[in-house]
Amino acid sequence: MVDWRREVCNFLDMSDTCTDQDIREQLELASERLSEYESLKRLAFAKQGPPRVQVINKVECQRNKAERGLYLDTPWVVESGPQQAHLRCSRVIDNLELYLERNKEITCIIYRDYSCCGLSPLIRNSDHPEAIHGVVASSLRVSEHVSIVSDELRMAWETLIANDVDPAEDITHPEKRKHDNQDTQHPYLWWFHHRQNVKLWSSVLDRESQKQIQVFQSYLEESLGDEWAKVDELLSSAKVTTQYLDYVFAPGQIVISRLEGPTVAQSKAYTTTSWPRFRSVEVSHWKFDGNFQRFFDSIKISPPSTTTGEYPINSMSVYPMQYATEDVVLALRERGKTFWKCRHRNYVCVLGTSDDHLYDAYSGSRFMIDTATYKQMHPPANNQPPSLPYHDELGPELMSQDDPPAKLGDSFIMCLPTSLNGFNMQKKEWVKLEVAYFREVEWNEEAFDLLVMEPKTKELVEAVVTNHIDDDRNTDVIHGKGNGLFILLHGGPGTGKTLTAESVAEITKKPLYRVTCGDIGTKAEEVERYLEVVLLLGKTWGCVVLLDEADVFLEQRKLDNLDRNALVSVFLRVLEYYDGILILTSNRVGIFDEAFKSRIQLNLRYENLGQPQRRQIWENFINRLERLESERLRQIGNQTLTGVMGGPQSAPRFGVDIASIRQQIDELAKPALNGREIRNTISTARQLATFRKQKLAYEHLEACIAESHKFEQYIKSLKRGFSADQIKSDQQER
Known part of the structure; x- marks a missing residue:
């Protein structure tokens, strides 16, 4: 409980042992003094007149530093000095403190700084009526700022400035927004951007404070009213001139920068944290290295290099988001959402554009x-x-959310980096990619249905890959062993082995990591290191690992070849503890080491294609050509379509005669071509049709098959009439 008697005694500077009568007398005396003070204050205000703003001109001669002073009158130019343009004034202020003491009604001083007789070239305007040698005094003004004199105005001023606080700013920025004195520096950008708000914020002030704020606003309207009106007119039409460039920017804006490239994909967004100064503005943006951290920088703002007069604001290399087109804003927001989806790990498809040559090599490729x-x-x-990791400014709770943190708004989602490093699953290399080109992977589950394979065999493959035993349910005695699914696909070339592996990745919706002998090497140490990396990535990313043409690693060990034995042993040891899906393909299964047989969970034999199988493959390709032709006719373009199946990926330029090809499908199926040769035939026929400027038709396919048959007959004659399958069978390799 508060001891009010003691509190009153302390306030009156009395001992708490005094009597109540003493306290009452002192309270009456204090009340009389307070009334007297209020009367004197009202009398003083009545004598000093209404509050006003005083303009004081500070003039300095660069040639003679002694010629400097404060003046009440506006300076004028006289013919003197090295440039025949010296400034003079007459009403000097010798003692500023005494002047203010005698003029209590002055609430603030507008200091206008002038400089003459310097080395800088002068701006001359001979047409001005007050010009001396083409020089006007106003052209020698170098700056202007306001200095607050009245305590009431200072408190009111600080109250208004304090209202300019964005609630979200405390979340995204550890410090308060910088104003850079733009509330006190000409052209008073803070007041320009908050004109409407000031009226609302002033309503909570007392009458005297409101009056003093209105006095300063009246000065602004008188001195800058025409300029501000011109700026309002320009900004309303989304245009500006170089003279008024600073008016475009303010703290808390999202600005879009094309400094790193002209495309939307290369555009970066920042949040401004200061007013413009010397044609630059301080900004914040986010960086990512597994953690999100906010960084601060300064970027240049400048008009278009080839533009004079008025120009669109969004033609500048850096401009506020409010002047961007709706498409640009939407694209930057979508890019930010895509980036958020990739903060942990994401498998994406990269789609380039026709005018972006850098992405021609990657368009349609998939990246982790x-x-x-x-x-x-x-x-x-x-x-x-070692570089220090970024400080996690979001925290695990926000990082675990599916959607970007809503409370951070555009200052987060739009201001994320433009690029991320991705692993090209086809070329097996890390590439820096523009996030704007990321798309969700469209899994081609139809590819497995199009496999030309016995239905029972296809069912078995689908069963083992979709119900792969995971680590928690493994049946091996030793933890970590026996969890992998190893599938061996063996048969002649072009029988569908690789397509099966690609289709398995599609139906399981897993990345396909394809490895060949050329990638791994042939030395045991190199093989072990490479395989460990591949299988680690395969496990981390949940890949289907395809070891294509695996014969060199599976060949039977012999006593006279220690290098071969070491290679096979390394391969066996590494595979023993892999718990993902590994598919091996071979066309020389007869040379396999016996130790591999027990490690292979599923062996599939691919026979050479018979006429019914070839007919089905031709049918699949014809259906694909038909879809591509329909797409071509619909869009009239050269739209690229992607998929895991080989063959033509875009519609032929001059169209396709589907009817003529489909009528001859039985004839097409007669030549003993494998799947890869059928695909190559279609590709070659396309090129022939394009060269002739004709629709792709049966005659083009027939011509390509005939040439291929000549080559096959020649190869067969060299081998004395034996086919490749017969030779491999005699060698006990296939």
Whole structure:
């Protein structure tokens, strides 16, 4: 409980042992003094007149530093000095403190700084009536700022400034927004951008404070009213001139920068944290290395290099988001959402555009976006200290959300980096990619249905890959062993082995990591290191690993070839503890080492294609050509379509005569072509039709098959009439 008697005594500077009568007398005396003070204050205000703003001109001669001073009158130009343009004034202020003491009604001083007789070239305007040698005094003004004199105005001023606080700013920025004195510096950008708000914020002030704020606003309207009106007119039409460039920017804006490239994909967004100063503005943006951290920078703002007069604001290399087109804003927001989906790990497809030659090589390719794995695989060089990880400014709770943090708004989602490192699953290399080109992977589950394979065999393959035993349910005695699914696909070339592996990846919706002998090498140490990396990535990313043409690693061990034995042993040891899906293909299964037989869970034999199988493959390709032709006719373009099946990926330029090809499908199925040869025949026939400027038709396919048959007959004659299958069978390899 508060001891009010003691509190009153302390306020009156009395001992708490005094009597109540003493306290009452002192309270009456204090009340009389307060009334007297209020009367004197009202009398003083009545004598000093209404509050006003005083303009004081500070003039300095660069040639003679002694010629400097404060003046009440506006300076004028006289013919003197090295440039025949010297400033003079007459009403000097010798003692500023005394002047203010005698003029209590002054609430603030507008200081206008002038400089003459310097080395800088002068701006001359001979047409001005007050010009001396083409020089007007106003052209020698170098700056202007306001200095607050009245305590009431200072408190009211601070109250208004304090209202300019964005609630979200406390979340995204550890410091308060910088105003850079733009509330006190000409052209008073803070007041320009908050004109409407000031009226609302002033309503909570007392009458005297409101009056003093209105006095300063009246000065602004008088001195800058015409300029502000011109700026309003320009901004309303989304245009500006170089003279008024600073008016475009303010703290808290989202600005779009094309400094790193002209396309939307290369455009970066920032949040401004300051007013413009010397044609630059301080900004914040986000960086990512597995953690999100906010960084601060400064970017240049400048008009278009080839533009004079008025120009669209969004033609500048850096401009506020409010002047961007709706498509640009939407694209940047979508890019931010895509980036958020990739913060942990994401498998994406990259689609380039026809005017972006850098993405021609990657368009349609699939990439694994995994920043943590990228950092692990790219440690700092030995001569470089390890870089510190970014500070996690979001925290695990926000990072675990499916959607970007709503409370951070556009200052987060639009201001994320433009690129991420992705692993190209086809070329097996890390590439820096523009996030704007990321798309969700469209899994081609139809590819498995189009496999030309016995229905029972197809069912078995689908069963084992979709019900792969995971680590928690493994049946091996030793933990970590026996969890992998190893499938061996063996048979002649072009019988569908690789397509089966690709289709398995599609129906399981897993990335396909394809490895060949050329990737791995042939030395045991190299093979072990490479396979460990591949299988680690395969496990981390949940890949289907395809070891194509695996004969060199599976060949039977012999006593006289220690290098071969070491290679096979390494391969066996590494595979023993892999718990993912591994598919091996071979056309020389007869040379396999016996130890592999027990490690292969499923063996599939691919016979050479018979006429019914070839007919089905031709049918599949014809159906695909028909879809591509329909797409071509619908869009009238050269739209690229992608898929895991080989063959033509875009409609032939001059169209396809589907009817003529389909009528001859039985004739097409008669030549003993394998699946790859059928695909190559269609590709070659397309090129022939394009060269002749004709629709792709049966005659083009027939011509290509005839030439291929000549080559096959020649090869067969060299081998004395034996086919490749017969030779491999005699060698006990197939």
